[in-house]
Amino acid sequence: MAKIIGGITTSHIPAIGRAITLNLQETPYWKPFFDGYPPIRQWLGEKKPDIVVLFYNDHGLEFFLNKKPTFSIGVAPQYISDDEGWGIATIPPVKGETELSWHICNTLVEDEFDITICQEMKVDHGLTIPLQLMWPGNTYGHIKVIPVCINCEQHPMPSLKRCFNLGRSIAKAIETFDKDLNVVVFGTGGMSHQLDGQRAGFINKPFDLMCMNKIVNEPEDLFQYSVRDLVEQAGAQGPELNMWMGMRGALNGKVTELHRNYHIPISNTGAGTMLLENK
Ligand code: DHB
Numbered sequence: 033m034a035k036i037i038g039g040i041t042t043s044h045i046p047a048i049g050r051a052i053t054l055n056l057q058e059t060p061y062w063k064p065f066f067d068g069y070p071p072i073r074q075w076l077g078e079k080k081p082d083i084v085v086l087f088y089n090d091h092g093l094e095f096f097l098n099k100k101p102t103f104s105i106g107v108a109p110q111y112i113s114d115d116e117g118w119g120i121a122t123i124p125p126v127k128g129e130t131e132l133s134w135h136i137c138n139t140l141v142e143d144e145f146d147i148t149i150c151q152e153m154k155v156d157h158g159l160t161i162p163l164q165l166m167w168p169g170n171t172y173g174h175i176k177v178i179p180v181c182i183n184c185e186q187h188p189m190p191s192l193k194r195c196f197n198l199g200r201s202i203a204k205a206i207e208t209f210d211k212d213l214n215v216v217v218f219g220t221g222g223m224s225h226q227l228d229g230q231r232a233g234f235i236n237k238p239f240d241l242m243c244m245n246k247i248v249n250e251p252e253d254l255f256q257y258s259v260r261d262l263v264e265q266a267g268a269q270g271p272e273l274n275m276w277m278g279m280r281g282a283l284n285g286k287v288t289e290l291h292r293n294y295h296i297p298i299s300n301t302g303a304g305t306m307l308l309e310n311k
């Protein structure tokens with residue numbers, strides 16, 4: 033049977049891609065951020081996952097404001113990183129895992145999630161930056177990726193509880209998939225940030241740290257925050273926490289926190305990085 037070994041959270045800001053291209057990892061601005069990744073890369077190197085289920089949001093590359101599925105899942109053999117206008121480098125095609133993807137889609141529909149099933153999907157910085165951070169030099173060729181995209185751009189957006197339950201259903205699918213595969217789950221984006229409007233640049237460190245603490249072994253405590261509360265507490269882009277909840281829902285009730293890093297500001301965000309292992 034396939035097995036979920038752990039979960040990873042990471043920022044997905046386009047500026048990270050630029051910092052990688054320009055080799056700025058050791059500069060004073062970027063070092064405290066990039067220093068959060070070697071322990072995770074080491075864990076990935078030891079555990080050798082076969083598949084990444086990657087929760088992210090599409091910022092307008094595949095789904096613009098005129099078509100906005102709440103939840104969309106990739107079932108393609110390959111995903112293309114395309115120019116989305118941030119001036120960041122694209123990355124080589126990302127391999128998909130069609131069989132497990134379809135099994136996840138079947139389970140989600142049985143569990144009454146109304147998903148959009150994507151046999152073709154261009155992927156943006158929400159997915160590509162995390163891969164670049166975990167596998168520097170685009171050395172992710174041996175990994176298959178299943179993209180799980182959550183609407184965080186246009187209201188109405190799903191609740192934290194709904195995204196957590198989406199993760200649980202995905203875990204059920206993985207654990208009933210009859211192949212010996214190790215799966216790691218990524219929750220990308222966040223933490224508090226607001227990119228435009230009167231509160232542009234807003235970051236809420238106490239709220240971010242509370243979320244990081246809760247996500248470890250009391251994620252249900254976060255259900256009390258509505259999407260409106262998230263916007264208020266964590267900025268207009270604060271609902272990206274939904275991807276962290278999807279990741280956490282896919283893990284067991286109890287997990288071990290192996291590593292964390294938090295640094296502000298990275299571009300406009302509080303940048304949180306975590307490694308959680310399934311007990
Ligand atoms: C930034 C953050 C994001 O989550 C994003 O998708 C794009 C930009 C930023 O802080 O610059």
Ligand code: FE
Nearest residue numbers: 044221222272
């Ligand atoms: Fe984002």
